[in-house]
Amino acid sequence: MRAVESTEAALNGADIVVSATTTSTPFVKDSWLAKGITVYSIGKNQEMESEVYRNADKFVVDSWLHCKNKSDMQRMIKENYLSEKDLYAELPELLSGKKPARQSDHERIFIRAIGLVNQDIAMANTIYQSAVEKGIGTRLPY
Numbered sequence: 001m002r003a004v005e006s007t008e009a010a011l012n013g014a015d016i017v018v019s020a021t022t023t024s025t026p027f028v029k030d031s032w033l034a035k036g037i038t039v040y041s042i043g044k045n046q047e048m049e050s051e052v053y054r055n056a057d058k059f060v061v062d063s064w065l066h067c068k069n070k071s072d073m074q075r076m077i078k079e080n081y082l083s084e085k086d087l088y089a090e091l092p093e094l095l096s097g098k099k100p101a102r103q104s105d106h107e108r109i110f111i112r113a114i115g116l117v118n119q120d121i122a123m124a125n126t127i128y129q130s131a132v133e134k135g136i137g138t139r140l141p142y
Contacts, residue, residue: 011034019039064087
């Protein structure tokens with residue numbers, strides 16, 4: 001972890017970005033996101049400029065039914081800027097292997113989430129099982 005002066009500096013060289021703010025103004029520009037980055041946005045309002053949604057190689061949501069009701073999604077759908085056709089997958093489709101996740105080191109993946117606890121548990125289990133199979137990680141004493 002490192003302290004930086006700006007959002008742009010924080011994103012420089014990042015492979016994964018998790019954003020969970022209450023900002024009412026988008027603060028991440030599409031041009032700041034490098035090829036190969038994965039962005040997970042769970043904030044209350046729109047954190048990324050609209051271009052991030054459309055310019056991602058894979059636009060993923062945890063649940064279209066729920067995410068389409070978030071204020072940013074509602075606005076972009078109403079303006080015909082975004083539709084369900086722009087959606088690559090829902091998160092469970094990637095976790096279950098029904099659709100391939102990252103297929104290239106250069107893909108930009110943008111995940112807009114509402115935050116569903118059942119999916120958090122499924123994702124944690126997938127990560128845990130992968131770590132066990134690879135023999136990596138730290139076993140905690142309890």
